[in-house]
Structure formats: C-alpha cells, structure tokens
Amino acid sequence: MSCFQITSLGAYLLGALDPAERSVFERHLNTCHVCREELIRLAPLPGLLGQVNLADLELPFDDPDPYDNQPLPPITALRPVPDPEPRKSRRTLLLVGAGVLVALLVAAGLFIPRMVEGDPVRVADPSTSAPPPPTWSAMDGKTGVGASVAMVSHGWGTEVRLRLKDVKPGLRCMVVLYAKSGTREVGGWWGTSDTDGEVIPGSSSFAVDGIDHMEVVADQQVLVTLRPPG
Numbered sequence: 001m002s003c004f005q006i007t008s009l010g011a012y013l014l015g016a017l018d019p020a021e022r023s024v025f026e027r028h029l030n031t032c033h034v035c036r037e038e039l040i041r042l043a044p045l046p047g048l049l050g051q052v053n054l055a056d057l058e059l060p061f062d063d064p065d066p067y068d069n070q071p072l073p074p075i076t077a078l079r080p081v082p083d084p085e086p087r088k089s090r091r092t093l094l095l096v097g098a099g100v101l102v103a104l105l106v107a108a109g110l111f112i113p114r115m116v117e118g119d120p121v122r123v124a125d126p127s128t129s130a131p132p133p134p135t136w137s138a139m140d141g142k143t144g145v146g147a148s149v150a151m152v153s154h155g156w157g158t159e160v161r162l163r164l165k166d167v168k169p170g171l172r173c174m175v176v177l178y179a180k181s182g183t184r185e186v187g188g189w190w191g192t193s194d195t196d197g198e199v200i201p202g203s204s205s206f207a208v209d210g211i212d213h214m215e216v217v218a219d220q221q222v223l224v225t226l227r228p229p230g
C-alpha cells in the first residue's frame with residue numbers, strides 16, 4: 001500500500017515546506033501509517049530529524065479506519081497568492097533536496113540494517129592518535145533498563161550506536177540528544193525486539209563534544225538517561 005502524500009515527506013524532513021503546507025502534512029502524518037512508517041525509516045539519516053519538531057513526533061497517533069483514508073486536497077490548492085519567482089527557486093532546491101534524500105535512502109538501506117551483537121565491530125587502529133569513541137552507559141533503577149552508547153565523530157555530526165538491555169519488546173523508542181547549548185534532537189526511532197544487545201544506529205548533527213546527555217524515550221516515558229562518566 002502506498003500513499004500519494006509520501007512525496008511531501010522529503011520536503012517535510014528537509015524543512016522545505018511552508019507553515020501551511022507543513023501543518024497540512026502533519027495532520028496527514030497523524031492519520032497515515034504509510035507516511036509515518038516512512039518517516040520512522042528515515043529517522044537515522046544524519047541531521048534530518050533535527051529539522052523536525054520533537055513535539056510533532058510525540059503527538060499521539062490515532063489512525064482512523066484504514067478504508068476511510070480520504071486524500072487531502074492537493075497542497076498546491078491551499079496556497080494563497082502565488083509568488084512565482086522565489087517559489088520556483090525553492091522548488092528547484094526542493095527537488096535537489098529530494099534527490100539527495102533518495103541517495104541517502106539508498107545508502108541507508110544498504111548500510112543500516114541492524115547489527116546483532118557478535119557482528120564484527122570496528123576496532124580503533126592503534127597506529128592512529130585519534131582517541132577511541134567515547135562510550136557512555138547507564139542503568140535506570142526505576143525502569144530496570146540498561147543502555148550503552150558509543151559515539152563516532154563525523155564531519156556532519158555524530159553517529160551513535162546504542163545498545164539496550166532488559167527493555168520490553170514491542171515498544172516504539174526514540175533517542176533524544178541534548179546539546180550543551182540547550183537544543184535537542186531526535187537521534188533515531190526504532191521498535192524494540194526481544195534481542196538483547198542489538199545495536200541500534202542513530203545520528204545527530206551535534207558534535208560529539210557538544211552532547212550533554214541523551215534520553216531513551218518510549219511512550220513519552222524516559223527509560224534511561226545516558227551521561228558522560230564522572
């Protein structure tokens with residue numbers, strides 16, 4: 001099953017929709033599991049979710065009867081007075097953005113299938129002077145959930161590899177990164193399985209040393225908070 005509105009998803013993630021288009025698409029997102037699953041699938045892509053307001057992702061989902069999924073009016077119909085020139089250049093930009101997104105998707109599909117513990121893990125080359133990626137771990141006394149995260153620095157920000165322990169299967173989780181500057185980003189979404197120690201990939205536009213702490217959240221509840229040691 002597909003949805004014709006899914007073409008707006010790339011623009012939405014890239015922050016290229018204007019406020020009216022954005023709110024139309026967000027309303028649609030709230031009632032369409034096709035677009036929502038695609039949104040979740042795109043979540044680990046670098047920096048993209050930095051564009052999405054966390055509050056939007058926390059909205060409760062209430063899908064109506066799947067057969068009652070009425071198409072919304074085309075976004076173009078809602079646009080008030082056209083201003084051809086800037087619009088044109090933005091559309092071009094948007095198309096470029098969509099192309100980049102497709103390329104990222106292809107890369108993501110190839111490179112982010114989940115790794116299970118026991119898979120070969122990149123080992124730091126002792127001949128380089130770069131410090132090993134920082135790893136934080138924590139266990140929450142209340143929820144009983146343990147977590148560890150390894151952070152790998154990239155030009156675009158930070159790749160995170162999260163491992164959870166003793167988490168209930170079937171939860172929809174996200175990792176929220178808090179920067180020292182006070183801003184926050186969603187680093188990734190996933191559904192939990194009963195495979196303990198599964199590596200969950202995520203990413204953030206924050207630099208490694210700019211990250212203050214992270215929270216693993218499910219159903220608006222913090223399962224565990226990760227902070228630097230010491």
Ligand SMILES: [Zn+2]
Nearest residue numbers: 003005032035
């Ligand atoms: Zn849809």
